[in-house]
Amino acid sequence: MFKYIIKRILIMIPMLLVVTFIVFSLISMSxxxxxxxxxxxxASQELVDELNHKYGMDQPFLIRYFKWVWGAIRLDFGDSWYYxxxxxVDIAARFxxxxxxxxxxxxxALIIGIPLGVLAAVKQYSWADRVFTTLSMLMAAIPTFCIATIGVLIFCWKLHWVPATGVVNGWKSWILPSLTLGISYSASFLRFTRSSVLDTIRQDYIRTVRSKGVRERTVIWGHSFRNSLLPLITITGMMLGGLLGGAVxxxxxxxxPGLGTLVMNSINQYDMPMTMAAITMLAAMYMLIMLVVDILYAVVDPRIRARYTSFKKKKAPAKAEGGAA
Structure with missing residues (x-):
């Protein structure tokens, strides 16, 4: 298992280089x-040329890219062209x-979507299933910015419960944006949980467990839901990666003041070092999230763990046979 984690981390290095090379190329082509x-x-052309020389823009493309990579390895992304x-400094403040x-x-999203999805699967074709499924389709169809706007109008301007903007009011500043995104993404978790639990609840081993007189709560949460976790882990990892860059x-x-707005502002300001650093951070975090997802696969599913030890177990009898011969 340890070798597998090291291997995946090593694979992330060329993947990150490919991402940075593509982004660097697109920015340079602009x-x-x-x-x-x-x-x-x-400004005079002499001053412009002097500043471009300071930024290294008069050097060939590959030299500029490899210099940027060498600086990024040392966690030195350079100075912002705009600030x-x-x-x-900005990355550490916004990240x-x-x-x-x-x-x-x-x-x-997990707290709302997973229990409702399990309930909809257990009570299939009931009024609860129809209500939750309809609500999930409705929430998935409404754009997130519409939900945010409605929330601001009601809870900020009408009721004055939470602040409308900024993060200077402590935990109250995070209530509305977190609820807006969480409710929007909970619709996807509800649908995925419902379909996953429905696939496992009809399996033969579930009927066997029920025939042994096991409590229904244990059957649902201890057997059916646990074997439905793999697709849920996958969608959670993908949503986490999407939220990192999609919370703009x-x-x-x-x-x-987050990385999403930092990327948008740096692109509008033609700030190449800031854009490269922010996108690199988002890409690295997404790859780390997918690494954690792969590790959770092995934790949840014993069959995946067995793959990492099966080679050693097969190799031992071979040595014994050779010694006996």
Whole structure:
């Protein structure tokens, strides 16, 4: 198992290089003149060339890319072209906000979506199943920014329960954006949980467990739900990765200083170092999340764990036979 984790971590390195190379290439193909963009159209060409030389824009593409990679290995992403200070300052300030919003939202989605999905599967074709399924389809169809706007109008401007923007009011600032994203994503968890539990609840081993007189709660949660976790783990990992980069709308609506708004602002400001650093952080976090998903597969499913030890178990008898011969 340890060798498998090391192997996956090593695979992440070329994948991250491919992602950064593609992003770096697309930014370089945009023909943006950072010196002119920063100094304005009235600046002399000598000053523009001097600033571009400072940024290394007069060097070949591959040299600029490998210099950026060498700096990124040392966690030095350079200085921002727009703010004239190290990129790591803004990344360190905004990254915790994105992580907090992502974890709170996915936690709310799991708490709401999974129990309702299990209940809808157990009570299939009942009024509860129809109500929850209809609500999940409705929430999936409504855009997230519409839910956010309605929430701001009701809970901020009408009832004055929570602040409308910013993160300076402590835990109250995170209630509305987390609930908005969590309720929106809970619809997907409800549908996936319902379909997964329905697939396992009809299996022969579930009927065998019930025939032994096991309590229904144990049958549902201890056997059926546990064997439905693999697809749920997959969708949770994918949603976490999507939330890391897809929370831009919530960060914009609620004015949350996160990585999503940082990427959008740096692209509009032609700030290449800031864009590269933010996208690299998001890509690295997504790969780490998928690594954790693969590890959870082995924790949940004993058959996957057996694959990592089966080779050693098969190898031992072979040595014994050779010694006997």
């Amino acid at each position: 023909d943006v003149d950072p010196g002119r963009s920063k100094l304005g159209p009235e 004239d200070h190290p990129v790591s 915790p906000n994105t992580i907090k919003l992502t974890l709170l939202s996915i936690g709310i 709308i919530m960060e914009s609506v609620f004015v949350i």
